[in-house]
Amino acid sequence: MTTATYEARALGVHSGMPAMKAARLAPDAVLLPVSFELYRRHSRLFKDALRTISPHIQDIGIDEVYADITLLDGASHAIAQRLKAVVFEATGLTCSVGIAPNKLLAKLSSDMQKPDGITVLDMADLPSRIWPLPARRINGIGPKAAARLESLGISTIGELAARDKVWLMEQFGRSHGSWLHDAAHGRDERPVLTHSEPVSMSRETTFERNLHSVRDRTELGGIFTRLCEQLAADLRRKGYAGRTIGIKLRFDDFRTVTRDLTLHEVVADATAIRQAAGLCLKRVDLRRALRLIGVRVSALERAGAPVSAQAQQSALDFD
DNA sequence: TCTGGGGTCCTAGGACCC
DNA sequence: TCTGGGGTCCTAGGACCC
Numbered sequence: 001m002t003t004a005t006y007e008a009r010a011l012g013v014h015s016g017m018p019a020m021k022a023a024r025l026a027p028d029a030v031l032l033p034v035s036f037e038l039y040r041r042h043s044r045l046f047k048d049a050l051r052t053i054s055p056h057i058q059d060i061g062i063d064e065v066y067a068d069i070t071l072l073d074g075a076s077h078a079i080a081q082r083l084k085a086v087v088f089e090a091t092g093l094t095c096s097v098g099i100a101p102n103k104l105l106a107k108l109s110s111d112m113q114k115p116d117g118i119t120v121l122d123m124a125d126l127p128s129r130i131w132p133l134p135a136r137r138i139n140g141i142g143p144k145a146a147a148r149l150e151s152l153g154i155s156t157i158g159e160l161a162a163r164d165k166v167w168l169m170e171q172f173g174r175s176h177g178s179w180l181h182d183a184a185h186g187r188d189e190r191p192v193l194t195h196s197e198p199v200s201m202s203r204e205t206t207f208e209r210n211l212h213s214v215r216d217r218t219e220l221g222g223i224f225t226r227l228c229e230q231l232a233a234d235l236r237r238k239g240y241a242g243r244t245i246g247i248k249l250r251f252d253d254f255r256t257v258t259r260d261l262t263l264h265e266v267v268a269d270a271t272a273i274r275q276a277a278g279l280c281l282k283r284v285d286l287r288r289a290l291r292l293i294g295v296r297v298s299a300l301e302r303a304g305a306p307v308s309a310q311a312q313q314s315a316l317d318f319d
Numbered sequence: 320t321c322t323g324g325g326g327t328c329c330t331a332g333g334a335c336c337c
Numbered sequence: 338t339c340t341g342g343g344g345t346c347c348t349a350g351g352a353c354c355c
Contacts, residue, residue, distance in 0.1 A: 001323095002323080015323095015355090016322075017322085018320065018322065020320070020321090021320060021321085021322095024320090060354085060355070061326090061354075062355070064354095064355065139353090139354075140352095140353070140354085141353090142352060142353045142354080143352090143353090144351085144352060144353085145352080145353090173329095173330090175330095176329085198326085199326080199327065199328090200326070200327085201325085202324085202326075203324085203325085204323085204325080205323090205324085206322095206323065206324085244347085246349095254321085254322075257349080257350085258349060258350070260347085260348065260349080261347095261348090262346085262347060262348085292323090294324085294325095
């Protein structure tokens with residue numbers, strides 16, 4: 001399942017669930033085909049619409065943004081209503097808006113009144129409205145961290161906030177522990193970034209049936225080459241080239257391995273990617289059947305960057 | 320009952336350099 | 338005669354997000 005309506009969610013269906021399990025939970029549900037083309041179009045429409053009100057927008061995904069509305073006129077609630085109105089006008093879709101002093105709390109707020117909700121929050125609301133929530137609701141605390149916290153007797157954000165920062169740093173490491181403490185106290189200084197450069201691009205596919213490197217050699221080779229071609233097309237379309245080529249394999253036992261190789265020069269064409277990826281593949285024990293392969297390019301550079309921008313090389317060494 | 324695809328960031332060890 | 342203290346880059350894996 002890619003997603004589910006709120007009616008289906010009430011029956012326990014959620015994204016990532018196998019179709020047969022969803023069918024058992026919601027036997028009367030209507031299964032619709034996915035159309036990422038359609039979603040991308042609406043994504044563009046809703047982001048463009050938002051920009052007419054607040055140009056300072058950070059793209060998070062296909063259906064999510066942060067907006068810095070510090071300098072906008074009007075009360076928070078009225079701004080939220082305007083944002084929702086332009087989105088509905090452009091797409092016919094409802095959305096939920098959270099307004100808070102920082103991104104961490106805004107994200108938390110936006111989840112509090114779904115669907116079609118508005119939540120306005122300030123620091124004073126922390127003890128009454130945030131602290132009772134499960135720690136897992138913090139963006140960045142996933143299943144593993146939540147389980148770890150649970151084993152330490154911490155279920156809610158409030159219980160996390162009550163713990164000593166130094167103790168958290170001992171349990172979770174300096175950086176993560178300190179972040180957990182700050183997050184539980186609603187502290188977050190990250191700015192709203194309106195532009196970011198991609199770090200990597202990849203293509204991967206899960207097979208209809210598991211494939212074996214020897215028995216299904218031809219089929220596997222064809223899929224591998226096609227992924228490289230698609231990746232090369234993505235790079236070309238977006239205007240990037242990369243120096244590190246990597247592969248990802250998932251075996252029939254769900255174990256995942258990656259291998260990568262950094263080249264001397266950036267590449268963007270399918271042949272070069274395929275060749276480097278082939279070298280990576282040779283470094284993996286392929287006795288088990290595969291369920292997924294993927295190809296990735298990282299260490300990206302803008303392709304066709306102006307040559308004049310290249311610095312003059314010189315060396316200086318102290319005597 | 321098997322578990323998608325496309326990303327980001329972090330950690331940690333080893334190679335290598337000054 | 339194995340001995341310091343920084344630093345960067347490369348590689349592999351893992352947590353997490355939409």
